[in-house]
Amino acid sequence: MIQLFRKERMWRTHELKRSYDVVIIGAGVHGLATAYYLGKDHGITNVAVLEKNYLGAGNSGRNTAIIRANYRTPEGVPFFARSLELYEDLSRELEWNLLFNQCGHLTLAHTDSSVDGLRVRAETNQIMGVDSRVIYPEEIQKLVPALDMSDRPRLPVMAALYHPPGGIIRHDAVVWGYARACDRMGIEIHPYTEATAISIDSSASRNNANRAPSIDAPEGKITGVETTGGSVATETVVNCAAGWATTVSRMAGVALPIVTQPLQACVSEPLKPFLNKVIVSANLHVYISQTDRGDCVMGAEVDPLQSYSMLGTLPTLEQMATYTLELFPQLHNVSVLRQWAGICDMTPDFSPIIGAVDGLEGYHLDVGWGTYGFKAGPVAGKYLAERIATGETPELIEPFRLSRFREEALVGEKAAAAVSH
Amino acid sequence: MSDQMDSRFHGNDGSSPSSIPANGQVPATFYFNGRPIEALPQDTVASALYRSGRRIFSRSFKYHRPRGLLCVSGRCPNCLMNVDGTPNVRACMQPVRDGMRVTHQNASPSLENDFMAIAEKFSWAMPVGFYYKTFTHPWMWRLAEPFIRRAAGLGKIDNDPNAVTDHPYEHVFLHTNTTVIGGGPHGIQAALEAAVAGEEVVLIDDQPELGGHLRYASSTDDTPETTSSTESPFRGKPHVGLADLLKSVHETPNITVLSNATCFGLYEGKLVAAMHRSAESPAAQRLTQLRTENIVIATGAHEIPLLFENNDLPGVMLSSGALRLIGLHGVKPGERAVVVGTTQAADSVCGALEATGIEIVATVSLEQVVKAVGKKHVSALQTNEQRFACDLIVMCGDWMPDAGLVGQAGGTVAWDEERAVFVASDLPEGVSAVGAVTGEDLPPAIGISQSASANPKKVFVCPCEDVSLHDLKTAIDEGFDHIETLKRYTTTTMGPCQGKMCQQAAIGICADQTGQTIQETGRTTSRPPTSPVPLGVLAGPHLHPVKRTPMHAKHDEIGCVWMDMGEWKRPLYYGTPDSKRESVEQEYWAVRQRVGLIDLSTLGKLDVVGKDAGKLLDKVYTNRFSDLRVGRARYGVICDEAGIILDDGTVSRVAEDRYFITTTTGNIEFVQEWLEWWLAGTGMCVHITNVTGGMAAVNVAGPKARDTLAKLTERDLGNKRFGYMRCRQAEVAGVPSLMLRIGFVGETGWEIHFPAEYGEHVWGAIMEAGEEFDIRPFGVETQRVLRLEKKHVIVSVDTDATSNPIESDLAWVAKLDKDDFIGKAAISRAKDRAPREKLVGFIMDENVLPPDGCVIIADGQPAGRITSVRYSPVNERIIGLAWVSAGLAVAGQSITMRVDGRPVTAQIVDEPFYDPAQARLRQ
Incomplete structure (x- = not known):
C-alpha cells in the first residue's frame, strides 16, 4: 500500500554490457518470467532481456488475457495447472496487483462431437486435480443469464465445460510486474534493442558418440549475440520471440516446425457489467469476456493464412461480431472501439516447444506458443529457468522438447487449444 | 454502382444545399428521462437538450465529474446517452425522431446529483496505477474486485437475450474507381476532379449534408447574417461558395454521395469500410464494403481541448463546438463568454459569437489562464490577474488532422515540425490526401503550452478516462515513458474517443517530460474502426445458412x-x-x-478428371489409385505431412482419366483445396470439380x-x-x-x-x-x-489431430512401397517405432453405457478415451471404439472407466463385432 504514494521507477535503463551469463530475446511475459525465475530461484542475475520494441509490445499486450488449466492431454493439464497456481499467487509475490479475476471459464459445445470432447477434457482434468466439469443448459443459464440458451441460434448451446478457477487478468500488468521485479534483482531490461545475429563456435562441439546426430541444429556452442546496441558475449541464449521465433532461431541455424499466423481480437465500448464469466465457443470460433473496466473483449480463431501482418481484417471482424451475437444477441447495438492482431508461432500439435536444443549448447527455446502462450508465462519461465540453471530438464516441460517432432511424440492439444484460448 | 441505395440512408444527398428547414415544418418531441423535450427540425438530441437548458450531459468515467458539450461533432465522449435502448450514442450526432426515448448514463440518481461523484473526493488516494499498487494480496482483491467492477462501464444493455427482436442490418458491396473520404470543400473538389476525368466516384461523408466546416464556419468576408426568424435567430448562412460546389456535385452523374456514412476502416487491397447511420434508428444499419482503385483521404481536422485546471467543466467548449451549435442548430451556447486562445484564433471566433448576441467578456491567452471556476457549470474564468464572470469558456484549441485512416491505408503520420502538427505522408500508390489532413490551411499550432494552472491533478488530458496532466507526468516518471506503455498504464487514448481528444496532448507531454522530440516520441498505432461501429452492423443480416438434401x-x-x-x-x-x-x-x-x-x-463429391488424375491421387492419398482398374472402387485416406489422418472416403475409377471421389460431409471444401494445393505448380493435367450440390x-x-x-x-x-x-x-x-x-x-x-x-x-x-x-x-x-459393429472408423469422431493410420488400425491403407506421398516419411517412422496408443474395439462387461468421450483409467491416471460407444443389438452388449495406451491394446485386456462416478470394466476385442469374415458384404 505504501508504494501508492511513493514515486518510484519501475525499471531503469542501462548501457548494454560486454557480456552476460544469459541473454533472453523478447521482453514479453515469457522472456521476463524466465529472467525473473533465473534470478529468484537460482540467483542468476547477470541477465539481459532484449526487446526490439517497448516492453510487452508483442503478444503479451495483444492477447485476450484468459487464464485456465482445463487442457486435454495428460502432459498439458498439469503444466497449465501449475501455471494457474503460479498466477494465483503472483500479485502477492510481485507486490503488484495483476487484477486476476477468477470469474470462471465456460467452453460451450454446440454439437454432439464437441460435447464428447468436453467430456474427455472434464474427466482428464478431474483425474489430474483440475476443477472442471461438464454442465448442461439449466446450470449454464444460471451462471450466465445474458447468454442466449434458446433454440434460435443456428447451433444452440448443448453443454459447457465449466472451469471455476479460470478467469481473466490484466495482461500488461503481468509484464510490468515481472519487469519491475527483474529490475530490483539487477537483471537488465533493454527495450529498443534488437538481436540481429547469434554467434556460434562450431569447433566446440563435443563428439558424443552416444548422441544421435542432430537434424535440428548445427553442432556447436553459443558464444554471443549481435544487437542493434552492440555485441555481447554470452554462453546462453533464450529465444522467447513468439511470432518471430523462427526468424530468431534462424540466426542460430535451428529450424523450427513453426509457422506464423495472425490472430485477431477486438474490444467494445465500456458497458455496465453484464457478464462475469469467460465464454468460449470452439464451434463458433469466438471467445468473449468483460473486463473490470466494462469493455467486452472478443477474439477470433487464428487467421487461415501465414503472415506477419498485424493489420486487422474486415472479414474477421465481421465474423467475431456475427458469432458474438449468436451468443449475446442483445449486444447488437454495442459498438466495437478497436480491433487488432498479434502474430502467433503455431506448432503442428498446438503445444509449445520448451527447453534446450540437442547439439547446440547454450541455446534454449520457449516458443511455439501459438494462441495460448500468455497463460503459460509463469510456468514456462520457471521451469525453463530451472533447465538453464541446473542443466536438467524438469519433468513438467520434458514432453515439450523440440525433439518430440523427430520422435513423433506429439502432444495433441488442438482440441483444447484451437480457438479456446 | 448499386442502384438500390435506398433513400433511408442518404440524408439530402447533396440535392438540397441548405439545411434551413422549410417554413412550417412541425417540431418533434422526444423524451429525456421521461420528460418531453421539443426539438426543431435541424436539431440533434444534444442541441435540443442544450436549447431546453440542459448543460450536464454525462458523468465522467472514473470521478463522475459533470461533463457538458465539448466538440459537438461526435468525437468526444461527453454526450454519450442511451437512445431507444442503444447505449453510448453520441447525442450530438443523433437526429431527433418524434417519440424517441433518451436516458442519461453512468449517473445515479440524476446527472445533476450523482452520488458516485464522491469518487472524486478520494482522487487524492487514487493516483495513476492505483489498482496495480493496491489489493496485491489475492484475498483483498477478491473482496474489492466486485465493487470496482460494479462501478465500471458507461452504457447499460438489456441483459435478457430473449428480449431482442430482429434488426434490419444489411451489407452492401460496391466497386468504384475513386473513393473520396470526407465531404468538406477539399473532398468535394477532389471528387469533382476525378469525375471530370471520367472516373466513377464515391464520396463518403459522415454528416447529413456535404460541406464540412463550411456548413457552420463562415469565412471572414462572409460574416453570418442573423435572421429575424423566431425559430433560429442565430443560424448563420452557409458559405457562399458552398452552394456552387454542391450544385456541381449534384449535377455530376458519376459521383455517388454517401451521406451520414462514416468510413471507419481502410483494409488491405483497398477495401473501404463505411457505416451508414439511418436517420430513423439510433443503431447504424448498413455496412458498405467498397473496393476501389484510388482513395482520396479528405477527412479534415478536428479541434482539441486546451489544458488548464477544470478544463472539463460544463460550459467549457471548443470553439468549433460553439460554432456548430450556432451554425448548424441555431442554439446560443451562452450569454457571456471568455475566449481562450491566440489573438488570431480568438478573433475569428469572436465575430461569430458576437453576431449571435453573445457578450465577449474577455479574450485571454492560455498562458494567463489559471482555472475555470464553477461547481457544476462554469461561472468564471480565473486568470493570473483577475476573475472574469462568464457562463461560457470558448477554447480555441489546436487542430489535429484526422489521420487515423492514413496508417491503415499504408501511409505514415509524420510530425511536421514547422506547422507543429501530425500530417499524412508517405502514402502508397493509389492513395492520396488533401486538405487539412495534410496540414494545409490549419491555423498555427500552440502546441502544449502550459497554462498558469497550479493543480495538474485537475487538468484533464483524457476526458474519456479522467486522466490528468499529473497522472501522465507521474506515469512517465515511473518509467512508462514510451507512448505505447504510457497509453496502457494510464489508459489515456483507450476510451470511447480512442485518442481523438487526448492523443496529441499526451504525445506532447511525453516528449516534454522525457526530453525527446515529438517525432521520436511517435504516436500510438491507429487501428480500425476509427469511429465505433455496432456489432450488429458488422454482423449484418441475421442469416443462418442451412443446407438441405434433395430428399x-x-x-x-x-x-x-x-x-x-x-x-x-x-x-x-x-x-x-x-x-x-x-x-x-x-x-x-x-x-x-x-x-x-x-x-x-451430404457426402462430399469430387469429379477428378485428366490424364494425370491417378498420379495426383497417388501423391495425396496414402494408398495407390493409378493402378485402380476402371470399374473399381477403393477406400482411401488422406494424411498431412506429419502422417495425421485428415479425411477418408472412396475413390472410384469411372473412366481411364476420370475418378469419382467421396469425402466426409464436413471436409469437402478442405479436401478440394488440399488437392488443388498439391496440384498447383506441378504441371499435371487434372481438373477438380466439386459436384456435391x-x-x-x-x-x-x-x-x-x-x-x-x-x-x-x-x-x-x-x-x-x-x-x-x-x-x-x-x-x-x-x-x-x-x-x-x-x-x-x-x-x-x-x-x-x-x-x-x-x-x-x-x-x-x-x-x-x-x-x-x-x-x-x-x-x-x-x-x-x-458401422461400429464393423469397427469402421469415422474420421474426426474416432480420430483427432494426432491420429495416424498406423495407430488408428488402418495400417493397410498406407502403401509405403509406392513413390513419395504426403505423410509417407512420418507414417514410415510411426510404423518403425513402438506405438504410444492405439484405436481398439472393446466390449463392456456389464450393460452400462458410458458417454462418448469417457476417459479410460489405469493406475489412477488417464490412459485413453472412448470415441464411440453404442448398444449392439446383434451382440446384445455395449460395444465401442477407444484410444488406449499401447500397453493396454491387447485382445482380452481389461480396461476400466468411470461411469457416474463408479468404475466399470470392458474387454479389448480384436475382431469386428459383426461378420468378421466379411461374408455378408460379399454375398
Missing part, C-alpha cells in the same frame, strides 16, 4: 428427428424425439435382416438390397458382374446413376449417386420397390451403430 421433404413426410452436420440437416433417425431407442433398433434390424435406405447426399446419393443395404434394386435397373447386380468394391454406370429408376458396391454398414449394398433434381423420385422409387421386403429408411444414428 429433405421426404424425410419430413416420414417424420424424423433432425441433426445438424455442419450446415447440413440430416435425419438422425425416423420417429419422434422420445422414440430414439425403439426407432433405431427397428431401423437396425431392417438393415441387418431385410433392406434399409439412407440419404447420403449437384448430386444426390443414397445407400441401399441389407440382404434384400439386390432384390430391391433389381426391380429398378437393367444392370446385372449379381456377384459375378457386380462384385464387392466395383463401380458401374447404370440407370436406376430411369435416372442415369453411378452405382458403387461398398459396405460401410456391413451388408450387401450399393451407394447410388445421381443428379440432385431426381432426389425425391429415386428415393420414392426405391421405397416402393422395397415395400415387399419391408424396407425402412434409416438415419445417422442407426448407421453409426451398424
Whole structure:
C-alpha cells in the first residue's frame, strides 16, 4: 500500500554490457518470467532481456488475457495447472496487483462431437486435480443469464465445460510486474534493442558418440549475440520471440516446425457489467469476456493464412461480431472501439516447444506458443529457468522438447487449444 | 454502382444545399428521462437538450465529474446517452425522431446529483496505477474486485437475450474507381476532379449534408447574417461558395454521395469500410464494403481541448463546438463568454459569437489562464490577474488532422515540425490526401503550452478516462515513458474517443517530460474502426445458412428427428424425439435382416478428371489409385505431412482419366483445396470439380438390397458382374446413376449417386420397390451403430489431430512401397517405432453405457478415451471404439472407466463385432 504514494521507477535503463551469463530475446511475459525465475530461484542475475520494441509490445499486450488449466492431454493439464497456481499467487509475490479475476471459464459445445470432447477434457482434468466439469443448459443459464440458451441460434448451446478457477487478468500488468521485479534483482531490461545475429563456435562441439546426430541444429556452442546496441558475449541464449521465433532461431541455424499466423481480437465500448464469466465457443470460433473496466473483449480463431501482418481484417471482424451475437444477441447495438492482431508461432500439435536444443549448447527455446502462450508465462519461465540453471530438464516441460517432432511424440492439444484460448 | 441505395440512408444527398428547414415544418418531441423535450427540425438530441437548458450531459468515467458539450461533432465522449435502448450514442450526432426515448448514463440518481461523484473526493488516494499498487494480496482483491467492477462501464444493455427482436442490418458491396473520404470543400473538389476525368466516384461523408466546416464556419468576408426568424435567430448562412460546389456535385452523374456514412476502416487491397447511420434508428444499419482503385483521404481536422485546471467543466467548449451549435442548430451556447486562445484564433471566433448576441467578456491567452471556476457549470474564468464572470469558456484549441485512416491505408503520420502538427505522408500508390489532413490551411499550432494552472491533478488530458496532466507526468516518471506503455498504464487514448481528444496532448507531454522530440516520441498505432461501429452492423443480416438434401421433404413426410452436420440437416433417425431407442433398433434390424435406405447426399463429391488424375491421387492419398482398374472402387485416406489422418472416403475409377471421389460431409471444401494445393505448380493435367450440390446419393443395404434394386435397373447386380468394391454406370429408376458396391454398414449394398433434381423420385422409387421386403429408411444414428459393429472408423469422431493410420488400425491403407506421398516419411517412422496408443474395439462387461468421450483409467491416471460407444443389438452388449495406451491394446485386456462416478470394466476385442469374415458384404 505504501508504494501508492511513493514515486518510484519501475525499471531503469542501462548501457548494454560486454557480456552476460544469459541473454533472453523478447521482453514479453515469457522472456521476463524466465529472467525473473533465473534470478529468484537460482540467483542468476547477470541477465539481459532484449526487446526490439517497448516492453510487452508483442503478444503479451495483444492477447485476450484468459487464464485456465482445463487442457486435454495428460502432459498439458498439469503444466497449465501449475501455471494457474503460479498466477494465483503472483500479485502477492510481485507486490503488484495483476487484477486476476477468477470469474470462471465456460467452453460451450454446440454439437454432439464437441460435447464428447468436453467430456474427455472434464474427466482428464478431474483425474489430474483440475476443477472442471461438464454442465448442461439449466446450470449454464444460471451462471450466465445474458447468454442466449434458446433454440434460435443456428447451433444452440448443448453443454459447457465449466472451469471455476479460470478467469481473466490484466495482461500488461503481468509484464510490468515481472519487469519491475527483474529490475530490483539487477537483471537488465533493454527495450529498443534488437538481436540481429547469434554467434556460434562450431569447433566446440563435443563428439558424443552416444548422441544421435542432430537434424535440428548445427553442432556447436553459443558464444554471443549481435544487437542493434552492440555485441555481447554470452554462453546462453533464450529465444522467447513468439511470432518471430523462427526468424530468431534462424540466426542460430535451428529450424523450427513453426509457422506464423495472425490472430485477431477486438474490444467494445465500456458497458455496465453484464457478464462475469469467460465464454468460449470452439464451434463458433469466438471467445468473449468483460473486463473490470466494462469493455467486452472478443477474439477470433487464428487467421487461415501465414503472415506477419498485424493489420486487422474486415472479414474477421465481421465474423467475431456475427458469432458474438449468436451468443449475446442483445449486444447488437454495442459498438466495437478497436480491433487488432498479434502474430502467433503455431506448432503442428498446438503445444509449445520448451527447453534446450540437442547439439547446440547454450541455446534454449520457449516458443511455439501459438494462441495460448500468455497463460503459460509463469510456468514456462520457471521451469525453463530451472533447465538453464541446473542443466536438467524438469519433468513438467520434458514432453515439450523440440525433439518430440523427430520422435513423433506429439502432444495433441488442438482440441483444447484451437480457438479456446 | 448499386442502384438500390435506398433513400433511408442518404440524408439530402447533396440535392438540397441548405439545411434551413422549410417554413412550417412541425417540431418533434422526444423524451429525456421521461420528460418531453421539443426539438426543431435541424436539431440533434444534444442541441435540443442544450436549447431546453440542459448543460450536464454525462458523468465522467472514473470521478463522475459533470461533463457538458465539448466538440459537438461526435468525437468526444461527453454526450454519450442511451437512445431507444442503444447505449453510448453520441447525442450530438443523433437526429431527433418524434417519440424517441433518451436516458442519461453512468449517473445515479440524476446527472445533476450523482452520488458516485464522491469518487472524486478520494482522487487524492487514487493516483495513476492505483489498482496495480493496491489489493496485491489475492484475498483483498477478491473482496474489492466486485465493487470496482460494479462501478465500471458507461452504457447499460438489456441483459435478457430473449428480449431482442430482429434488426434490419444489411451489407452492401460496391466497386468504384475513386473513393473520396470526407465531404468538406477539399473532398468535394477532389471528387469533382476525378469525375471530370471520367472516373466513377464515391464520396463518403459522415454528416447529413456535404460541406464540412463550411456548413457552420463562415469565412471572414462572409460574416453570418442573423435572421429575424423566431425559430433560429442565430443560424448563420452557409458559405457562399458552398452552394456552387454542391450544385456541381449534384449535377455530376458519376459521383455517388454517401451521406451520414462514416468510413471507419481502410483494409488491405483497398477495401473501404463505411457505416451508414439511418436517420430513423439510433443503431447504424448498413455496412458498405467498397473496393476501389484510388482513395482520396479528405477527412479534415478536428479541434482539441486546451489544458488548464477544470478544463472539463460544463460550459467549457471548443470553439468549433460553439460554432456548430450556432451554425448548424441555431442554439446560443451562452450569454457571456471568455475566449481562450491566440489573438488570431480568438478573433475569428469572436465575430461569430458576437453576431449571435453573445457578450465577449474577455479574450485571454492560455498562458494567463489559471482555472475555470464553477461547481457544476462554469461561472468564471480565473486568470493570473483577475476573475472574469462568464457562463461560457470558448477554447480555441489546436487542430489535429484526422489521420487515423492514413496508417491503415499504408501511409505514415509524420510530425511536421514547422506547422507543429501530425500530417499524412508517405502514402502508397493509389492513395492520396488533401486538405487539412495534410496540414494545409490549419491555423498555427500552440502546441502544449502550459497554462498558469497550479493543480495538474485537475487538468484533464483524457476526458474519456479522467486522466490528468499529473497522472501522465507521474506515469512517465515511473518509467512508462514510451507512448505505447504510457497509453496502457494510464489508459489515456483507450476510451470511447480512442485518442481523438487526448492523443496529441499526451504525445506532447511525453516528449516534454522525457526530453525527446515529438517525432521520436511517435504516436500510438491507429487501428480500425476509427469511429465505433455496432456489432450488429458488422454482423449484418441475421442469416443462418442451412443446407438441405434433395430428399429433405421426404424425410419430413416420414417424420424424423433432425441433426445438424455442419450446415447440413440430416435425419438422425425416423420417429419422434422420445422414440430414439425403439426407432433405431427397428431401423437396425431392417438393415441387418431385410433392406434399409439412407440419404447420403451430404457426402462430399469430387469429379477428378485428366490424364494425370491417378498420379495426383497417388501423391495425396496414402494408398495407390493409378493402378485402380476402371470399374473399381477403393477406400482411401488422406494424411498431412506429419502422417495425421485428415479425411477418408472412396475413390472410384469411372473412366481411364476420370475418378469419382467421396469425402466426409464436413471436409469437402478442405479436401478440394488440399488437392488443388498439391496440384498447383506441378504441371499435371487434372481438373477438380466439386459436384456435391449437384448430386444426390443414397445407400441401399441389407440382404434384400439386390432384390430391391433389381426391380429398378437393367444392370446385372449379381456377384459375378457386380462384385464387392466395383463401380458401374447404370440407370436406376430411369435416372442415369453411378452405382458403387461398398459396405460401410456391413451388408450387401450399393451407394447410388445421381443428379440432385431426381432426389425425391429415386428415393420414392426405391421405397416402393422395397415395400415387399419391408424396407425402412434409416438415419445417422442407426448407421453409426451398424458401422461400429464393423469397427469402421469415422474420421474426426474416432480420430483427432494426432491420429495416424498406423495407430488408428488402418495400417493397410498406407502403401509405403509406392513413390513419395504426403505423410509417407512420418507414417514410415510411426510404423518403425513402438506405438504410444492405439484405436481398439472393446466390449463392456456389464450393460452400462458410458458417454462418448469417457476417459479410460489405469493406475489412477488417464490412459485413453472412448470415441464411440453404442448398444449392439446383434451382440446384445455395449460395444465401442477407444484410444488406449499401447500397453493396454491387447485382445482380452481389461480396461476400466468411470461411469457416474463408479468404475466399470470392458474387454479389448480384436475382431469386428459383426461378420468378421466379411461374408455378408460379399454375398
